Amino acid sequence: MQINKDTAAIVTGGASGLGQATARALAKAGAKVAIFDINAEAGEATAREIGGIFCNVNIMSEESCVAGFEKARAANGQERITVHCAMAAKGGKTLSWDKENAKYKRLPTADYAFGAEGVLVASYRIASLSAEGMAYLPELEDGERGSITLTASVAAQDGQVGQVVYGSCKAGVNGLVLPMARDLMDLGIRVNSIMPGIFATPLMLRASDKVLNSLAASVPFPKRLGKPEEYASLALQLATNSYFNGQCVRLDGGIRMAPR
Numbered sequence: 001m002q003i004n005k006d007t008a009a010i011v012t013g014g015a016s017g018l019g020q021a022t023a024r025a026l027a028k029a030g031a032k033v034a035i036f037d038i039n040a041e042a043g044e045a046t047a048r049e050i051g052g053i054f055c056n057v058n059i060m061s062e063e064s065c066v067a068g069f070e071k072a073r074a075a076n077g078q079e080r081i082t083v084h085c086a087m088a089a090k091g092g093k094t095l096s097w098d099k100e101n102a103k104y105k106r107l108p109t110a111d112y113a114f115g116a117e118g119v120l121v122a123s124y125r126i127a128s129l130s131a132e133g134m135a136y137l138p139e140l141e142d143g144e145r146g147s148i149t150l151t152a153s154v155a156a157q158d159g160q161v162g163q164v165v166y167g168s169c170k171a172g173v174n175g176l177v178l179p180m181a182r183d184l185m186d187l188g189i190r191v192n193s194i195m196p197g198i199f200a201t202p203l204m205l206r207a208s209d210k211v212l213n214s215l216a217a218s219v220p221f222p223k224r225l226g227k228p229e230e231y232a233s234l235a236l237q238l239a240t241n242s243y244f245n246g247q248c249v250r251l252d253g254g255i256r257m258a259p260r
Helices: 017-028 040-050 062-076 109-134 164-183 209-217 228-240
Strands: 008-012 032-037 053-056 079-084 095-098 103-106 146-151 189-196 248-251
Touching: 008 017, 008 062, 017 032, 017 040, 017 079, 017 228, 032 040, 032 062, 040 053, 053 062, 062 079, 062 109, 079 109, 079 228, 109 146, 109 164, 109 189, 146 164, 146 228, 164 189, 189 228, 228 248
Parallel strands: 008 032, 008 079, 032 053, 079 146, 146 189, 189 248
Antiparallel strands: 095 103
């Protein structure tokens, strides 16, 4: 798929981190970009910077997402590219020792359900709502109509201690990719996912220099954290290279996460 001035794109989580870098890359390539985020101040600022539009969207809400798609399409037209970076989850071990009560405490099912909603269900919600609109687009070369990229994580394959929610739900995101790509193959809509490793996102950069240096040293090569721009570069390639379909791609410097 070639990107031009008529190509509309949606990026969730586009106000910061991986999503913001992707929104910038798509805009630089010529796309009309709509940013979905709950951070209105940062989202509006990024949209102004790239000449895009901001939609205040909570990915946990069907109504909020539907309204976001309607606003984006009214401004930019039906999107051909969607990159889903936003998520919400809670951490914790399956069982943790409660010193005060001298017993094991179970991670509440409600905490697991929150992560499943914020990672897995939200990924399906964004992808399916986008595909529903893409299905009516005119065909491009090879009958292509659109590209959807989801964000999983290396934790989908290398889930660490305390990542029972995050790791399993990100694995579920990868599990969406092939069946959804097959569901949509006759419509010319491609579906892929990216599994980023340790990236220098605003959340990660809150850690101490000692922790960041240790994490960087654990990466085989290059020995540093990933740059959001590198995620964006791959997201752009997945959108424009029409032979990428049904793939879950690691982007991690060769790292394999230890149990803890």
